[in-house]
Amino acid sequence: MESLLDVMENKRHWAWAAFTSGRVALDVLHIHFEQEYATYVRDFPRMVGWAYVQCPRPAARRELAENLYEEETGGLVAGRPHPELFLEYPRGLGMDLSRFDDIELLPGAAAFRELLDEVTQRRGWEVATAVTTIFLEGSPYERGELDERADKRPEPPLEQHPLVVHYGLPLESLALTKAHRQVEGEHRRAAWDIVLHEVSAAAREPVVRAMREVLASWHAYRDDVAKACGLSP
Numbered sequence: 001m002e003s004l005l006d007v008m009e010n011k012r013h014w015a016w017a018a019f020t021s022g023r024v025a026l027d028v029l030h031i032h033f034e035q036e037y038a039t040y041v042r043d044f045p046r047m048v049g050w051a052y053v054q055c056p057r058p059a060a061r062r063e064l065a066e067n068l069y070e071e072e073t074g075g076l077v078a079g080r081p082h083p084e085l086f087l088e089y090p091r092g093l094g095m096d097l098s099r100f101d102d103i104e105l106l107p108g109a110a111a112f113r114e115l116l117d118e119v120t121q122r123r124g125w126e127v128a129t130a131v132t133t134i135f136l137e138g139s140p141y142e143r144g145e146l147d148e149r150a151d152k153r154p155e156p157p158l159e160q161h162p163l164v165v166h167y168g169l170p171l172e173s174l175a176l177t178k179a180h181r182q183v184e185g186e187h188r189r190a191a192w193d194i195v196l197h198e199v200s201a202a203a204r205e206p207v208v209r210a211m212r213e214v215l216a217s218w219h220a221y222r223d224d225v226a227k228a229c230g231l232s233p
């Protein structure tokens with residue numbers, strides 16, 4: 001648990017403050033959305049699916065099935081598939097959505113995606129579950145999900161969302177943010193429950209190793225996005 005929390009507490013990137021303070025020009029912001037979409041947002045339900053089909057443990061499988069169903073259909077909470085709702089951000093910002101049909105990944109993004117495919121498809125259900133439900137869905141505030149005294153995920157009112165404040169995104173385009181807030185607490189708890197209680201001792205080390213690899217690759221990916229948006233550290 002401590003090793004995984006340590007990974008998550010390092011899921012912070014130097015350029016993020018530029019994205020949330022309006023310092024990234026609107027005419028390059030599409031790069032961020034496109035790369036996020038093609039590295040994991042579009043295929044996130046299928047990545048959870050890979051964890052599901054490899055998993056021999058019914059209790060873990062039920063949680064994964066529920067997560068997969070909500071992500072793929074929005075049938076429990078969001079009302080629409082989450083990858084589709086993600087596109088409401090660029091749509092609301094007036095971006096050309098045809099860009100999202102055929103995205104060319106930056107080198108770091110391509111490497112990150114390749115690693116995600118490997119760890120979700122070829123290293124067993126434990127690694128696939130940790131990477132999808134903890135790394136990809138989680139935040140640097142995972143400790144706050146497990147420990148009452150730790151800092152909680154900040155949830156400022158939607159009117160203060162950086163895309164609204166700095167780029168004029170209409171509030172209704174934050175449908176995915178809203179849906180995530182409704183399911184997030186439950187998803188975070190379920191993710192940690194599975195990884196801490198269903199993963200056998202023998203699988204812990206490979207899980208931690210994969211999470212560290214994914215973190216390093218994510219940093220290189222975010223470096224490339226920052227560079228492409230004209231930012232430097």
Ligand SMILES: [Fe+2]
Nearest residue numbers: 071082083180
């Ligand atoms: Fe989601």
